[in-house]
Amino acid sequence: MKKIICLLLFILGASTQVTSQEIPLNPQNNPADMNLLESGTSKMSWFMVKDSIEIKIGDVHTEIRKEKDSISIITTIVMKQSPSKWVDSTVIRTHNFEPIYHSSFNQQRDMVLKFDKKITGYYLDKQTSTKTQISEEADKPFFDSNFYPQLIRLLPLKDGYSNTISIFDYSPKSKIGVITATIKNTEKSTTEYNGELKKVWKVETTDEISDNSATSTYYIDMSTREILKQEIDFGGRKMIMKLVE
Template sequence: MKKPLFILLAIFGTFVQLHSQEKPLSPLNNPADKSLLKSETSEMNWFMLKDTLKVQIGKVQTQIQKKKEKIYIITTVDMKQSTTKWVDSTIVETQNFKPVYHSSFNQQRDMVLKFGKKITGYYLDKKTGTKTNISEEVHKPFFDSNFYPQLIRLLPLKEGYSNTISIFDYNPAAKIGAINATIKNTQETTITFKGQKKQVWKVETTDDISNNTAISTYYIDKSTREILKQEIDFGGRKMLMELVD
């Protein structure tokens, strides 16, 4: 009786070991359905939630241009309390979403990243006036951190789906380099959106940028793969983004 038990334990141990060694998703390990990403323009209202209050603090517009070789994504954030808009631009390869370029300009800082054998560019802290030239080497494949929310809606989502995504982020106040984003859980559910019932994938995520303290929950339309809304929980505060018709 001991021998079969030993064999079962050995098989289980091997399974756990193999499972724990699964590679994070990356351009070299990419199960996304590329046909789901199309040229489009969308806008979301951005709210801060407190108790029963829902206060709009801004708008986020996303423009996607899908070309034969490259995909261009421009995100413009218009905050009510800011006199200038925040603009992030991301370029990835169409074939596997390998990052090519990322820039981000807002009141606090300017940043430009060019992805190649090395990651080069600059980071300008507008509060201190300090400009840092960037030259980073990363010896593993990754997605741009600004692209992974788009990637999530293209994945083979199903009940209970979870995974790890390798991303690159440059933030001197948080993390620099190749880090992970994590899909913690996926549920099939129904929500009421703009007065209509919608079948959605509810996808709960976190990442190393916030030391996994911020939780983003995406509600993705099952048929169109549009992100209908996104909830963000961090430090006891909660924000909400909702797609504008």
């Protein structure tokens, strides 16, 4: 899911600003409440905002399968303008969220990553029919870049909470390797959901996948820790995702 958003950001373009912190969160430095991540499914409607009008562009379906030793997160995106689905799959270890596997398939490219002592796999650019074999080493622990939006809702959120998160991302059109995502600020807020005003944590984030040029703001239900809404701002443009079910 995160890679699909960043793919759109790259196409649309934007500019740069970077923030960092000395000791990022990672599987060995992980304050998340593991019990908050449970098996289940959810659906979000995805909108592009133009002149204050929300134009629906697709739906995002997420399935979480929690087992004793591993957790699978499968995200399927159905775009109104595209005949094919975009599917991202992430597998992590249950006890610390360390990455095991990641795959991403869409019209423009296929990618598979396997996380072991080395990160191996392949990247197939369908526009140029170029297949690149991946073999990367990392000198520090990290989360899968596709998982960190889920991680945010599990953290010990409070007013003024900020932090950095160590993530691994592979994209030939941007940075490759261990980079950071940044929680810039957290504050109490409210948002409307199903006709009710819900108390939420409003969490503002950015990451090096987009060279910190895009800001994602998550509205996380204080009681359930569900992401009720996500706003993405980039280069003067705006997208919104809203939880449907």
